[in-house]
Structures are given as C-alpha cells and as structure tokens.
Amino acid sequence: MSFNVIGKSVIRVDGLAKVTGKAVYPQDIYMDGMLYGKTLRSTVPHAYFTLDTSKAEKIEGVVRIFTAKDVPGHNAHGVLFKDHEVFCAQKVRRIGDPLAFVVATSEKIAQKAVEAIEVKYEELPAVFDPVEAMKDEIKVHDGTSNIIYHYKLRKGNIEEGFAKSHVVVENVYKTSMVDHAFLQPEAGIAYVEEDGTIVVCAATQYPHFDQLEIAEAMGVPAEKVKVINPAVGGAFGGREDITLQIHLAIAAVATGGPVKAVYSREESFVAHSKRHPEIIKIKTGADKEGKLLALEAEIIADTGAYASWAINVTRKSGIHVTGPYVIPNVKVDAYAVYTNNPFCGAMRGFGATQVPIATEQQMDMLAEKLGISPVEIRLKNAFTKGSETANGQILTESVPLITCIKKVADALEMA
Amino acid sequence: MKKISLTVNGKLYQVEVEEDMRLLDLLRDKLGFTGVKEGCSEGECGACSVIMDGKLVTSCLIMAFQAEGKEIITIEGLQKEDGTLHPIQQAFLEEGAVQCGFCTPAMVLAAKALLDKNPHPTDEEIKEGISGNLCRCTGYAKIVSSVKKAAEYLNKGGK
Amino acid sequence: MELKEVIKARTLEEVLDVLDEKGEKAKVIAGGTDLVIQLREGKVNPEVLVDISDVAELCFIKETGDFIEIGAATRFVNIKESPVIGKPFKGLQEAAGHVGSPQIRNLGTVGGNICNASPAADTVPALLALDAVAVIKSKQGTREMPLEDIYIDRGKVKLEPQEILYAVKFLKPQPGQGLGFVKLGLRKALAISTISLAVFVERGENEVIKNIRIGSGALSRFPVREREVEDFVKGKKMDNTVIEEAAEVFGQVLEKRLATRPPVEKDFKPYAIKGVFKEALNKAWQRTK
Numbered sequence: 001m002s003f004n005v006i007g008k009s010v011i012r013v014d015g016l017a018k019v020t021g022k023a024v025y026p027q028d029i030y031m032d033g034m035l036y037g038k039t040l041r042s043t044v045p046h047a048y049f050t051l052d053t054s055k056a057e058k059i060e061g062v063v064r065i066f067t068a069k070d071v072p073g074h075n076a077h078g079v080l081f082k083d084h085e086v087f088c089a090q091k092v093r094r095i096g097d098p099l100a101f102v103v104a105t106s107e108k109i110a111q112k113a114v115e116a117i118e119v120k121y122e123e124l125p126a127v128f129d130p131v132e133a134m135k136d137e138i139k140v141h142d143g144t145s146n147i148i149y150h151y152k153l154r155k156g157n158i159e160e161g162f163a164k165s166h167v168v169v170e171n172v173y174k175t176s177m178v179d180h181a182f183l184q185p186e187a188g189i190a191y192v193e194e195d196g197t198i199v200v201c202a203a204t205q206y207p208h209f210d211q212l213e214i215a216e217a218m219g220v221p222a223e224k225v226k227v228i229n230p231a232v233g234g235a236f237g238g239r240e241d242i243t244l245q246i247h248l249a250i251a252a253v254a255t256g257g258p259v260k261a262v263y264s265r266e267e268s269f270v271a272h273s274k275r276h277p278e279i280i281k282i283k284t285g286a287d288k289e290g291k292l293l294a295l296e297a298e299i300i301a302d303t304g305a306y307a308s309w310a311i312n313v314t315r316k317s318g319i320h321v322t323g324p325y326v327i328p329n330v331k332v333d334a335y336a337v338y339t340n341n342p343f344c345g346a347m348r349g350f351g352a353t354q355v356p357i358a359t360e361q362q363m364d365m366l367a368e369k370l371g372i373s374p375v376e377i378r379l380k381n382a383f384t385k386g387s388e389t390a391n392g393q394i395l396t397e398s399v400p401l402i403t404c405i406k407k408v409a410d411a412l413e414m415a
Numbered sequence: 416m417k418k419i420s421l422t423v424n425g426k427l428y429q430v431e432v433e434e435d436m437r438l439l440d441l442l443r444d445k446l447g448f449t450g451v452k453e454g455c456s457e458g459e460c461g462a463c464s465v466i467m468d469g470k471l472v473t474s475c476l477i478m479a480f481q482a483e484g485k486e487i488i489t490i491e492g493l494q495k496e497d498g499t500l501h502p503i504q505q506a507f508l509e510e511g512a513v514q515c516g517f518c519t520p521a522m523v524l525a526a527k528a529l530l531d532k533n534p535h536p537t538d539e540e541i542k543e544g545i546s547g548n549l550c551r552c553t554g555y556a557k558i559v560s561s562v563k564k565a566a567e568y569l570n571k572g573g574k
Numbered sequence: 575m576e577l578k579e580v581i582k583a584r585t586l587e588e589v590l591d592v593l594d595e596k597g598e599k600a601k602v603i604a605g606g607t608d609l610v611i612q613l614r615e616g617k618v619n620p621e622v623l624v625d626i627s628d629v630a631e632l633c634f635i636k637e638t639g640d641f642i643e644i645g646a647a648t649r650f651v652n653i654k655e656s657p658v659i660g661k662p663f664k665g666l667q668e669a670a671g672h673v674g675s676p677q678i679r680n681l682g683t684v685g686g687n688i689c690n691a692s693p694a695a696d697t698v699p700a701l702l703a704l705d706a707v708a709v710i711k712s713k714q715g716t717r718e719m720p721l722e723d724i725y726i727d728r729g730k731v732k733l734e735p736q737e738i739l740y741a742v743k744f745l746k747p748q749p750g751q752g753l754g755f756v757k758l759g760l761r762k763a764l765a766i767s768t769i770s771l772a773v774f775v776e777r778g779e780n781e782v783i784k785n786i787r788i789g790s791g792a793l794s795r796f797p798v799r800e801r802e803v804e805d806f807v808k809g810k811k812m813d814n815t816v817i818e819e820a821a822e823v824f825g826q827v828l829e830k831r832l833a834t835r836p837p838v839e840k841d842f843k844p845y846a847i848k849g850v851f852k853e854a855l856n857k858a859w860q861r862t863k
Contacts, residue, residue, distance in 0.1 A: 011508055018516030019504040019523060021450020021490030028449035183454045183462055183517040183551045233452075233517030234551045265455045417580055434577045434623070437610065457611045458678055459764055470651070470680040476610045477681070478603065480580040481625045525676070546763035547675025 014231065023231040026203050027187035027262045034189065035063055037251055037261040038110035039244070040100040040117050041270060042092035045305075045340040046126035046140075049092060049119055051100060056116035061109035065117070066101040066250055073219025077242045079209070079345070081148070081307045083141060086217050086246045092121075093140055094305035094340055096270035101247040103259055126340035130279065130302040133339045140305055140338035148303070149311045151318040153332035155390050161294025161329030165285030167369045173282065173358040177302075178275035180347055184233020185268040190248035191258040193226075198249050201228040205239040217246045218253065225249070237346030238272045241308050273308050273345030276301040276336075278317060280358040286366050290377045292327045295390075299334040299355070301344070308345030310336035316351030322390045323359035324401055325381035330390040375409045419483040423448065424492030438477040439463045442489060450490035450520040454549070461548035464521035465489050471528035473547070490520035493527070502568035503527055503561070510561040514552035522548050526562045534570055536562070577613070579622045586631040586711070589624055589738060594713040596622045597735040603627070604647050605682035607674065608690050632685070632740065635659065643709075643743040646685025651676075653684060653697070660746070662861045665753035665772055665854075669700040672757045675764050685739045688721070691729045691796050694767040698797040700755050702789030703774040704744035711740040725796040750777040750784075752861030754854040758846060767792045769846060773854040777862040781812045788851075793828060793843065802827050803851075817855060821848035 017023040042049070053065045068075055068089040075089060076082035088097045100117060104110035127138040133146040140146055162168055188202030198218060204210050207227040215222040232239065244261050251259040263271060278301045285294040299317050303310035318334035347353075367377040382401045388394050420429045423446060432441055442448040442465065451474060454462035458473045465474050466488040493501040500508070503526045513519050522545060529536060529544030536544065541562045542555075550558065583589045593600055601620035603609050604627045612618040626632055632647035635656045642658060653659070653670035673679050673687070673696045687695045688708070698721070706721040710733065721742060724731045733739065747753075755772045759765030770791035778784030786807045788800040806823045810816045828844040 009509075009511070012511070012513065014516065015508045015513045016500075018513045018519045019490075019500065019507050020494050021448075021520040023516050024449075025452070025517065027453070028443075030444075030447075181551055183460060183515065183549060184452070185454065231516060234515040236551070262453075265457075265460075419582075434580045435613065456614070458607055458674070461675065461677060464677055471677050472680050473607075473677040476605075476607045476678075478580065478606060478610060478623065478625070480582055480623075481603070481606065481627060483582045484628075528676070543763075544676060547677040 018231070025184050025187065025231045025233050026189060026201055027184070029189050029201060029230070029260070031189065031191065031258040031260070034258040034260050035103050035105060035251070035255060036107040036110045037101050037103050037244075037247060037259050038107070038114045039098050039247065039261070039267070040102065040114045040119070041267070042088070042095055042097040042099055043119075044092065044121050044123055045095050045128075046124040047092050047121040048090055048124065049088070049099065049121045052118040052120075053100065055118065056102065056113040059104075059109060059113050059116060061105040062113045063103045063105065063255055064251070065113065066103070066247070066254070067099065070250060070254065071217055072250070072253075073215075073217045075217070077213045077217060077246065078306065079206075079241060079308055080311060083306050084242065086250075094342055096342065097305070098247070101251060103251045103255055107262075128339055128341055130300050130337040130339055133337050134300070134335065140340060146338040147335055148307055148338060149314055149336040151315045151332070151334040153318055153330060153391055155331075155392075156329035158294045158296050158329045158331045162283070162285045164287065165293045166288040167366055168283060168285040169362050169365045169369065170283040171358070171362065171365075173280045173361065175278050175280070175354040175357055177277045177342065177344065178347060179269055180234070180236040180238035180272070182234030182236055182238055185263045185265055186239075186243045186271060187260075187262040188244050188248050189258055189260040190252035192252055192256065197224055197226050198253060199226045199228060200245050200249050201230060202245050202248070203232040203235070203239060204229055204245070205232070205235045205237070210242065210245050213242055214246055214249050218249055236348050237350065240346045241273055243271045270342070273347070274304070274342050275347040276303060276310065276313055276344040276351070276354065278302070278354045280321065280355060282321065282358045282362055284362040284366060286370065286377070288370070290367065290370050290372050290380045292325055292381045294329040295322055295327045296331045297321045297333070297358075299332070301334065301336045301351075302339050302341060303336050304339055304341040304343035306343035307336070307338075308343055309350070310344065313344075313346070313351035317355050319389070319391050320352040321355040321359060323356060323363065324383045325378075326383060326387050327381070327390060332390070375405060378405055417480050419480055421482045421484065422486045424488060432479040434480070436479040437475055438465075438479050438482050439474040441479040441482070442474060442487070448489045448491050452517055452520060454517065459549070460518075461525065462518055462521050464524050464548065466524055466528055469528075469531070471525055471547070488524070488527075490523060493523065501527070503530070503565040506561040506565035506568060507558070510557050510564055512554055512557040512561040514550075514554050518548055518550045522550065522558055526565060529562070530566055530569055534566060536566065538563075577620065577623060581622065581624045583624055583626055583629050586629055586740075589626055589629060590711065590713045590736075592622065592624050593736050593738060600624055600735070602738060604686045605649070607678050607682045608686065608692070626738070627683070637746065638743070640745055641743040642746055643741050644684055645741050646688075646739045647683045648685075650679035650682050650684070650697070654679065662747035662751050663704065663753045664861065665755035665858065666697065666700040666704065668755045669697045669757070669770070669772060672696050672755075672770070678764075684742065688724065688742065689731050689733065689739055691725055691727075691731050693728055693794060693796055694770065694792040695797055696757060696767060696770050696791060699770050699789035699791045700753060700772040701742055701744065702797055702799055703753060703772040703787045705774075705787055706742045706744040708739060709741040709743060710737050712737040716740070722799055728795045748776075750862050751775070752777075752858040754857030754859075754861065756850045756854040756857070758850055769793060769843060769850050771847070771850050771854045773851070773858045775855065775858045775862060777812070777859070783807055783810055783812050783816075793831070793847070800824065800827070812859060817852055820855070821851050824848065824851050
C-alpha cells in the first residue's frame with residue numbers, strides 16, 4: 001500500500017507564505033481608521049484599588065478608556081474556572097492584572113494616557129509561598145480555599161513496600177516558573193461587521209473557546225462573535241487563556257472602529273500564563289536487586305492568582321511522578337494552590353515536565369546506593385507492553401522504552 | 416518630522432519620519448514591509464533583522480533618520496518577480512526549517528548575510544551566523560541544514 | 575525633554591558644531607544598540623540627537639607612528655576583522671568578537687562601548703590591558719587621557735557636553751608581547767559578561783614576566799585595572815606555581831571587593847576568576863612567542 005503523505009517529506013502548507021514574509025500575524029494587519037489600545041495593569045500583587053481616569057481622558061487623541069463597568073456581559077473568563085476578571089472591578093490579585101484599556105488615535109497617545117491614569121491602591125497582605133497559602137490565612141479569592149485541587153493516587157500498601165525495601169531515598173525538589181517566550185508577542189485587531197457581528201482577529205490556540213468567552217463577556221449569543229486566527233508566532237500553551245481578545249471586542253463595539261493592540265515583550269511576559277513551579281517531596285524504595293517497591297510523593301503546584309489549567313496540570317504531575325516505571329505500592333497527593341504570584345497554566349508537557357526532575361534523580365541515587373548503574377536500574381523497572389501504571393492503566397500499545405534506553409546507553413559508550 | 420531617502424529592496428523611497436521613529440517602525444508602519452517582525456524591541460531576538468549596506472542589523476536598534484542614504488534588503492526583496500524563491504528560501508522550505516514562521520524572515524536574511532560573505536561555511540560558522548536570531552520552536556538543527564543546502568544551491572549557480 | 579531635532583552628521587566638524595551649540599541638550603548616537611533602548615524607556619531624554627555612525631573621520635583603524643589608533647565610531651566587526659591590529663594583540667579582536675551577536679557587532683562601536691560605561695563592556699578590559707589612551711575632541715581642541723581615567727562611575731565618563739570621544743590608541747605590539755582575552759557569560763551569543771578579562775604580558779629573558787597589565791570587566795562598577803594581581807606577578811618567572819598563586823591572589827582580591835554583593839557575585843566570581851585568569855594569561859603568554 002502506498003500513501004500520499006505518510007513516509008514522505010511534505011512541504012508544509014503555510015511554508016511558502018512564511019519564507020517570503022507574506023504570512024500575516026495579527027500585528028501585520030493595518031486597517032483604515034484603526035484605533036490603538038493599551039492596557040493599564042496592576043503594579044502590586046494584592047490590593048483594593050480605585051481609578052481616576054479624568055486626566056487621561058483629556059489627552060488629545062484619547063477616544064475612550066474602558067474599565068470593569070464597561071463590560072456588557074459577565075466580567076469573567078477562564079478556561080476551567082471563571083476566576084479571571086476582564087477588568088478587575090475592585091481588587092487585584094497579582095502584578096499585571098488588567099485594570100483599564102485605553103483606546104486612542106495612536107499607540108503613543110494610548111501609552112501616554114495609560115501613564116496618566118491615577119491608581120490608588122489599598123494594599124492587602126499577599127501570599128507568595130504555596131505552602132503558606134495552603135493554610136488559607138490569606139485568601140487570594142474571597143470565599144474560596146486557596147487549595148483548588150487535590151489529586152489522590154493510592155495503589156497497594158506503601159508501608160509494606162518501604163518495610164520490604166533494601167534502600168530508601170527521600171528528598172524535596174523544587175522546579176521554577178518558566179515562560180513560553182513565544183517569539184510573536186500577543187497582538188490582535190477587532191471590528192464590527194455590518195450585521196453587528198463582532199470580529200476578533202488574534203493569535204490564539206483556542207479560537208472556538210475564545211468565541212464563547214468573548215460572547216459571554218459581551219452578553220451576546222456566540223453566533224454574533226467571529227474569531228479569526230491568522231498566523232500564530234509560537235504558543236506552547238501560552239495562548240490558551242484570554243489576554244486581549246475581550247478588551248478588543250469591547251473597544252470595537254463601543255467605538256465602532258477597528259481597534260488594534262500589540263503587546264510589548266515586557267507586557268507579553270506579564271500578560272500570559274507560566275509553567276507551574278512545583279515543590280515535589282518524594283520517597284522511593286527498592287529491593288536489593290534494584291526493583292522498585294514503593295513510592296510516596298507530595299506535589300504542591302503554585303498556580304499563582306488564577307487557576308487556568310492547574311487541575312489538569314497537577315493531575316498529570318501526580319500521574320507521571322512515578323516515571324515510566326512499574327511500582328507496586330504508590331501513594332501520591334498533588335495539590336494546586338492559589339498565591340499572588342503570576343498565574344500558571346499550560347506549557348509544553350503540561351505537568352509531566354516538572355516531575356522527572358525528581359523521579360529520575362531519585363533513580364540515580366537508588367542506583368548509586370545499590371552499586372548498580374543508572375542504566376541497569378531503569379531497565380529493571382521500565383514499562384513494557386502489558387505493564388500497569390500506578391493509576392491502573394494497562395499499556396496495550398507499543399512501549400519501546402527499553403529499546404530506547406539501550407540505544408542511548410550504546411551511544412553513550414561509543415561517545 | 417524629517418525628510419529622508421533610502422533604498423529598500425532596490426527601490427528608492429523619500430519619506431517623512433518622526434524624530435523618535437525607529438527603522439523598524441518606518442519599514443513596517445510606513446512602508447508596509449511587514450515581513451520585518453518585532454519580537455523583543457531590544458536586539459535580543461533578531462526577528463527584526465534586515466540587511467543594511469550588506470550587513471545584518473537589528474532594525475529595532477536603529478533610528479529611522481540614521482538610515483538616510485542606506486540600502487536595505489528585507490525578506491520581501493528576496494523572491495523574484497516571477498515568483499521564483501531565493502535558494503535560501505527554497506532550502507528552508509524543503510528542509511522543514513519553518514515552524515511558527517515568526518523568526519523565519521530574519522533567519523533567512525541572516526543566512527543570506529552569511530553566505531554572501533562566506534559561500535562555504537562550516538557548521539560552526541553557520542551557528543555563529545544565526546547566533547543573533549532566536550527560534551523558540553527550536554528548529555535550529557533544520558535551520559542549520561537548510562543553510563548548508565542553500566550554500567550548495569548557490570554554489571551550483573542557484574536553483 | 576522631547577526629541578525635537580535629529581541630525582545625520584557627515585563630518586566631525588558638523589558634530590563638534592552641534593555639540594558646541596546645544597551642549598547638554600544634545601546626545602551623540604552611533605551604533606545605538608544601548609541608546610535606542612534607553613531613549614524608548616525614557617531613561618535618556620535629549621532634545622537633539624546627532625548621528626556619528628557615518629562620519630568617515632571617526633571610522634578607522636590605522637597605525638600612526640608608534641601607535642595603533644581606532645576611531646570612536648569603528649564597529650566591533652571591523653575590529654574583529656582588521657589586519658592592522660596584529661596577531662599578538664588578537665585578544666582585542668576576540669573581545670570585539672564576543673560582543674552581542676553578528677547584528678550588534680555590525681552596529682555597535684568601540685566608542686559607544688567606552689562612553690556607555692557599562693561594567694560589562696567587552697572591549698574595554700582589552701583596551702585597559704593595552705594601556706590605551708582616549709583622544710577627546712571639541713571645538714576648542716584635542717586632549718588625551720589614559721582610558722582608565724575616563725570613568726567616573728557606572729554609566730558616567732569624564733566628557734564635557736561639548737566634547738566627543740574621537741579615538742583610542744595604544745602602542746603597537748613589540749616582540750615578546752601578547753594579549754589574551756576570556757569572557758564568561760551564560761551562553762555564547764548575546765550574553766552580558768559575567769566576567770571578562772584581558773591580560774597583557776611582556777616576556778623577558780629566562781621566561782620572566784617583565785610586564786603584565788590586567789583589565790577586567792563586570793568585577794567593579796566599571797572596567798578597571800587589577801593592579802594588586804599585576805604587582806604580584808610582575809618580575810616573576812612564568813611557571814605553573816606563579817600562575818596558581820596569582821590566581822589565588824586574584825580570588826582573594828575579589829572576595830574582599832565583592833563581600834557585600836549578592837551571592838551570585840560574592841560566591842561565584844572569586845572562584846570563577848581563577849580559571850578565567852589562568853586561561854587569559856596562558857593565551858597571552860602563547861602569543862608572546
């Protein structure tokens with residue numbers, strides 16, 4: 001049987017446009033009479049605030065300044081929980097929360113006006129350490145515990161597993177917050193079509209979901225919102241949450257004209273999610289031969305001020321903390337916790353990236369204690385076809401891990 | 416406002432520029448060369464690179480008025496009018512060196528600046544030639560192999 | 575102040591006239607690799623900007639008498655590729671080759687590297703080790719001062735508003751002299767120096783280190799000469815013991831100097847300098863032969 005695509009080198013459909021510079025990213029769209037938007041963002045992590053926009057409004061060229069009261073529908077968005085506000089109404093929960101959106105005839109004027117808005121903060125105690133945050137002494141979101149998710153995994157009996165273990169290694173590992181730093185900063189343009197349809201053109205990973213979020217915030221049916229996704233300059237998970245889409249929609253409807261916004265690199269860093277930093281407390285036991293017998297882990301994922309994909313990410317960490325190894329006795333507790341830090345969400349690996357830092361170092365240490373090689377201990381425990389993962393999944397498809405480890409080991413010896 | 420003249424992709428332009436305008440803004444906003452990308456605004460990412468008087472430069476670090484009398488090449492100047500791609504563009508396409516594409520125009524120009532000067536670069540020289548251009552999709556291996564392939568095409572007299 | 579006037583100068587006279595007339599209101603721009611960012615951030619607010627990047631009189635590398643002279647608006651790429659500088663002083667070319675990226679080296683100038691007065695300027699340690707002299711011009715005339723004396727503080731140099739750095743010059747290499755340069759950064763390209771170090775040595779009879787000058791970057795508020803280490807080494811016979819001992823001395827000097835700095839500096843740099851110094855000294859010594 002022959003295929004048209006499989007097994008062949010195919011030139012990507014958008015390749016030609018990209019090598020010639022003709023591919024259109026949202027910042028490349030220029031429309032007649034378009035206005036420019038700039039976002040005012042909080043400079044403190046936790047506070048009540050009031051705004052005085054009167055001076056900024058008087059600047060020549062400023063068309064309008066939008067705040068929470070200008071959101072026609074629900075002042076909320078979020079991929080799982082609607083815990084983000086389109087514009088903060090009374091309280092900010094992190095540095096970088098959006099407070100207002102200035103629309104002006106030029107980008108320069110919009111920037112000037114953003115700087116002319118007076119913000120008065122009544123600062124609140126903030127919490128930056130997720131372990132502290134778990135005590136709920138300072139609440140990031142009123143009326144809700146900071147612990148927004150607890151994933152529990154129980155298999156076998158870990159007390160027995162550790163009792164039978166010849167070697168046990170226990171450590172705490174910490175991973176850091178990471179930014180996607182996709183090369184194309186967030187940008188978009190919005191306008192209203194003759195029949196009233198709101199068109200938002202922005203680089204996004206989630207056009208269909210953006211449509212719903214925009215519609216809810218605008219208080220219109222979804223069919224009145226059209227999201228156009230032009231070329232996207234990298235995303236890696238960082239464009240799953242709303243950034244400027246709703247701001248642009250509100251501004252376009254209110255001013256009638258096309259409104260464009262382009263974030264600076266600095267604002268891009270502030271505006272989108274990060275990779276969850278995790279604290280991974282882990283204990284691993286193995287018998288004399290290096291067969292794993294038990295694993296116990298507690299994972300605390302700091303999701304910052306908003307949940308985004310925290311639940312899915314934390315669950316994935318909880319599942320993957322065993323590594324690709326067969327372990328008969330496992331106990332995992334993984335928590336996602338609100339703090340006043342930058343918010344965390346999707347990023348390549350989605351929770352599976354953090355935990356190997358702990359798991360694999362544990363393997364190396366066990367091997368060292370047992371006097372066997374790091375390769376040997378992995379070969380002894382690796383998943384194969386038919387293995388059962390700690391959460392009960394039977395791996396029925398191809399699991400070529402052992403082949404892979406052997407190839408790497410061979411290559412290392414040759415090097 | 417200040418009146419300046421400069422050549423872009425072989426065409427002479429006489430334009431009024433604001434005093435605080437950068438070459439990047441002039442090329443994109445005023446002249447419409449949107450293949451020049453703004454990624455970081457401080458010379459770190461290289462996405463705004465253009466070739467100025469034969470040298471690769473970041474257009475975000477040049478004031479527009481400084482470009483008076485300069486000859487500039489942007490990505491828009493590489494493809495022939497009949498649609499034929501420059502051998503470097505062709506190689507990038509064939510080798511799969513393009514992912515999100517935001518770094519691509521400047522990466523192609525970095526390769527051009529290198530190959531114009533050094534038609535037989537080593538891997539190490541290619542890596543140095545593109546060291547001022549970030550690709551966050553991390554397609555560097557394929558970019559390096561594209562530049563090698565482009566060198567072959569060019570040395571054979573173009574493709 | 576709002577930027578009101580921009581001038582693309584073609585002659586030095588034009589530049590000096592503008593500076594004489596506008597004084598503090600004017601700012602000179604060359605490569606712009608730091609200045610354009612500072613302008614956009616509002617950290618520098620001149621009323622007049624004078625571009626010297628195409629003033630031919632400021633772009634040169636030439637031999638004048640016993641000296642090699644480099645015009646202030648000479649790009650890093652031109653220093654890197656210059657046949658004038660000579661093999662023994664290749665360290666200066668390596669320093670220029672370590673600046674930023676190809677794009678930055680095509681724009682940035684040696685004069686900017688000096689006048690911007692960043693502690694981490696890459697070519698300055700090499701120029702300090704070469705005992706370079708700064709040549710400064712204004713409408714009133716020309717004056718010279720040791721490059722070392724031009725610094726007041728981080729970001730500040732001893733130039734009057736009417737003055738411009740015209741060139742730097744240093745004595746041509748003599749037999750038995752060599753310059754080594756080593757940079758430590760987070761990655762190869764576009765890394766601000768964690769440490770940059772240039773060592774000039776002159777080999778005497780019987781492998782004696784007749785003279786040594788060390789210029790450092792990112793170890794003080796601005797690039798400096800490391801005289802304590804120089805004094806320790808000078809006159810000694812070059813061998814492994816001296817290298818090891820001098821490296822220890824360097825480490826101790828930095829431990830004292832950086833004692834109140836954040837851990838990344840006070841713990842890391844005194845340790846890292848030992849390897850950097852040994853490598854730079856060995857490179858310099860190799861080039862004396």
